[in-house]
Amino acid sequence: MTAFSHNNRWLIVLIILTILVASVLHLGSSSSQVNLSLSQLFQASEKKALIELIFFEIRIPRLLLAILVGFILGTTGAVMQGFLRNPLAGPDLLGVSNCAALGAVIALYFGFASQAWYLLPATGMLGAFIGMALIFLLSGSNHHNLRIILAGVAINAFAASLISIALNLSKNPYAMSEIVFWLMGSLSHKSLMDVGGVFPFILVAFLLLLSSAKFLDALTLGEESAISLGFNLKNEQIKLIIATALGIGAAVSIAGNIGFVGLIVPHLCRPLVKYQPGRLIFLSGLIGSLFMIISDTIVMQVSTTQEIKLGVVTSLVGGPFFLYLILRLGKNHDQP
Amino acid sequence: MKASFDNLRMSGFYTLSFTLSLSKGATLIISLWLTAYVTAIEPTEKSEPVVSINLCTDQWLILFQDKHTNYYFSPLALNKGYNYLYSQVKKTQVILPSLDALILLNPSLILASQYSDKNLIHGLNNFGLSFTIIEPATNFEGIRRNISRIGKLINKTDKANRLLHDFNKRLTIVAKDAKNRPNQTAIFYAPNGFTHGEGTIYNAILEATGLTNLATELGVKGHGYLSLETLLWNNPDIIILEDDFSNNDSLSQQMLKHPALNRLLNQSRLIFVNANKLSCAGFGSLLAAEQIMEQR
Numbered sequence: 256m257t258a259f260s261h262n263n264r265w266l267i268v269l270i271i272l273t274i275l276v277a278s279v280l281h282l283g284s285s286s287s288q289v290n291l292s293l294s295q296l297f298q299a300s301e302k303k304a305l306i307e308l309i310f311f312e313i314r315i316p317r318l319l320l321a322i323l324v325g326f327i328l329g330t331t332g333a334v335m336q337g338f339l340r341n342p343l344a345g346p347d348l349l350g351v352s353n354c355a356a357l358g359a360v361i362a363l364y365f366g367f368a369s370q371a372w373y374l375l376p377a378t379g380m381l382g383a384f385i386g387m388a389l390i391f392l393l394s395g396s397n398h399h400n401l402r403i404i405l406a407g408v409a410i411n412a413f414a415a416s417l418i419s420i421a422l423n424l425s426k427n428p429y430a431m432s433e434i435v436f437w438l439m440g441s442l443s444h445k446s447l448m449d450v451g452g453v454f455p456f457i458l459v460a461f462l463l464l465l466s467s468a469k470f471l472d473a474l475t476l477g478e479e480s481a482i483s484l485g486f487n488l489k490n491e492q493i494k495l496i497i498a499t500a501l502g503i504g505a506a507v508s509i510a511g512n513i514g515f516v517g518l519i520v521p522h523l524c525r526p527l528v529k530y531q532p533g534r535l536i537f538l539s540g541l542i543g544s545l546f547m548i549i550s551d552t553i554v555m556q557v558s559t560t561q562e563i564k565l566g567v568v569t570s571l572v573g574g575p576f577f578l579y580l581i582l583r584l585g586k587n588h589d590q591p
Numbered sequence: 592m593k594a595s596f597d598n599l600r601m602s603g604f605y606t607l608s609f610t611l612s613l614s615k616g617a618t619l620i621i622s623l624w625l626t627a628y629v630t631a632i633e634p635t636e637k638s639e640p641v642v643s644i645n646l647c648t649d650q651w652l653i654l655f656q657d658k659h660t661n662y663y664f665s666p667l668a669l670n671k672g673y674n675y676l677y678s679q680v681k682k683t684q685v686i687l688p689s690l691d692a693l694i695l696l697n698p699s700l701i702l703a704s705q706y707s708d709k710n711l712i713h714g715l716n717n718f719g720l721s722f723t724i725i726e727p728a729t730n731f732e733g734i735r736r737n738i739s740r741i742g743k744l745i746n747k748t749d750k751a752n753r754l755l756h757d758f759n760k761r762l763t764i765v766a767k768d769a770k771n772r773p774n775q776t777a778i779f780y781a782p783n784g785f786t787h788g789e790g791t792i793y794n795a796i797l798e799a800t801g802l803t804n805l806a807t808e809l810g811v812k813g814h815g816y817l818s819l820e821t822l823l824w825n826n827p828d829i830i831i832l833e834d835d836f837s838n839n840d841s842l843s844q845q846m847l848k849h850p851a852l853n854r855l856l857n858q859s860r861l862i863f864v865n866a867n868k869l870s871c872a873g874f875g876s877l878l879a880a881e882q883i884m885e886q887r
Contacts, residue, residue, distance in 0.1 A: 289820045302824075309820050312851035368845075444784070444819055444846040561816040 270541045277548040281318050284555040319450045320442050321551045322544040324510045327457045327502040329543020330536050332517025334464045337471035337532030338495050341403055345518035346503045350411030351386040355507035357414045358382025364425045372452055380504025386410055387496040439564030440511030442551055453505040460502030463494050468533035513566045515573020516543055639699035641745055644688035646673055647871035648702035648725050651741045653679050654874060655750055675867040675875050690714040728872040730795040758877060765880050769801030772887055777802040777829035782844045784816045792872035800883045823855055830859050833866035862886045
């Protein structure tokens with residue numbers, strides 16, 4: 256890991272403590288009809304076994320998934336923006352998330368998902384892998400900014416239409432509601448098995464992304480400088496494709512397509528690490544987790560009869576931020 | 592009747608010829624398909640055709656059909672998962688509920704529901720085709736009213752009376768049986784936590800079977816959602832699942848495999864009801880009530 260300065264270490268500690276506080280709030284969030292606080296878990300009562308069941312089988316898996324999914328979305332967004340040197344790059348905007356969702360949808364509706372536990376994340380990963388590979392193929396060797404975004408938009412739209420076709424053709428009565436699920440994402444009704452199913456892939460993806468930290472720092476000087484410093488561009492590209500496929504594939508297959516986290520989190524963190532892309536990775540992961548926990552707590556608090564989707568909350572924040580980003584980019588270009 | 596049908600078919604042909612001149616290739620394919628389709632649905636010399644363009648009205652019409660009738664149904668009528676009477680429908684009786692197909696068929700009556708395509712209903716109105724909207728029932732009294740109403744609309748009041756008699760007799764048996772059972776709470780629970788409370792036919796089914804609907808107790812009006820947490824916390828005696836949910840080819844359905852729900856199911860009684868009996872309020876609702884009583 257790129258060395259953090261003394262101030263940065265305190266920042267990391269502060270963020271971890273904030274994540275802990277947010278986690279406690281998340282666990283204690285009462286849903287519409289069950290008013291349960293965290294303290295009840297430690298009190299003797301007739302319903303102790305039931306309270307434990309709710310906390311350990313429903314609320315803790317949900318919290319862990321919020322942490323894991325937010326973490327990998329944040330880190331992947333940071334690395335994609337650093338690698339492509341494009342502030343608009345992110346797994347959702349470039350269509351990688353939708354490609355992962357397409358893989359997962361195919362696994363679900365053709366019945367592979369019920370054959371073995373790993374097949375759902377595996378097909379999600381395959382979809383993300385294809386999406387990432389297509390972006391690199393379509394954007395050409397110089398990774399031109401506009402070309403990357405256009406390629407991403409095209410892949411995104413194509414994957415979304417294939418998801419719609421797959422779900423439209425499905426005989427399953429829940430197919431239509433699933434379109435909404437994939438487009439808006441959710442962490443409700445997940446179990447520890449789901450957490451266990453995605454954790455190894457997210458961990459490997461994170462380690463691979465983290466190993467690119469020094470390369471991303473070198474890349475700020477330009478591709479030729481990075482190559483002259485001994486980095487192999489092709490190897491780093493392959494590493495990014497594999498890491499994104501593993502991380503985003505696993506996250507999307509379990510939580511749906513949660514937008515804007517990978518886009519906005521690195522932008523929020525960049526000033527804190529003095530714009531060094533290597534240092535941005537871990538911090539983006541932490542802020543991604545925090546952002547996801549807060550968003551999911553809002554989902555649990557705001558929802559009354561029907562839970563609003565997590566992706567709706569992240570998009571409500573991400574949409575205006577994206578507009579702000581476009582305006583800021585426009586101003587930078589206008590400056591002489 | 593036959594003459595007017597021919598006139599309409601000719602006017603349809605002219606319209607098609609006009610559109611053919613506008614865009615060639617695609618329109619040609621559509622025209623050929625439509626011509627073939629219209630030939631396929633050309634009415635026989637039985638009675639005047641009656642068409643249903645909605646699954647729920649399909650189910651009513653199927654109950655009234657016999658060898659002298661000339662009825663057409665929506666494509667969902669053939670779907671085993673949605674229609675418990677699917678085996679009584681022939682492929683040749685299915686019509687795509689589109690305005691052009693209905694104009695060419697020129698039925699004496701079209702049965703629609705409030706959920707039917709509004710543009711289609713507007714079009715039927717514009718072309719002066721006779722249609723009736725059947726309101727979906729939310730209780731057994733509403734089902735009785737619909738039996739009588741449809742019987743009158745298609746001039747089969749005798750058949751309607753026989754159906755009513757059978758319906759009431761079987762419902763009385765269910766109610767009598769329910770009185771001898773303990774008072775228990777139950778809930779219809781579907782993927783995504785979808786459930787049915789006050790003012791729904793599901794609630795009426797539970798009442799008829801002597802069960803207290805937990806969703807209604809928790810204040811759900813109409814259709815709504817209950818989280819897994821809420822379900823666990825309230826611990827109903829009986830959980831009713833629709834049998835189509837036993838397959839797992841949907842992310843929503845995986846929720847029904849949640850370990851916490853499995854533990855609850857160890858304590859609660861699990862009852863399966865065929866989903867195709869619950870898709871509409873009608874005779875299927877009575878069959879669903881009977882199926883619940885068999886498993887209580």
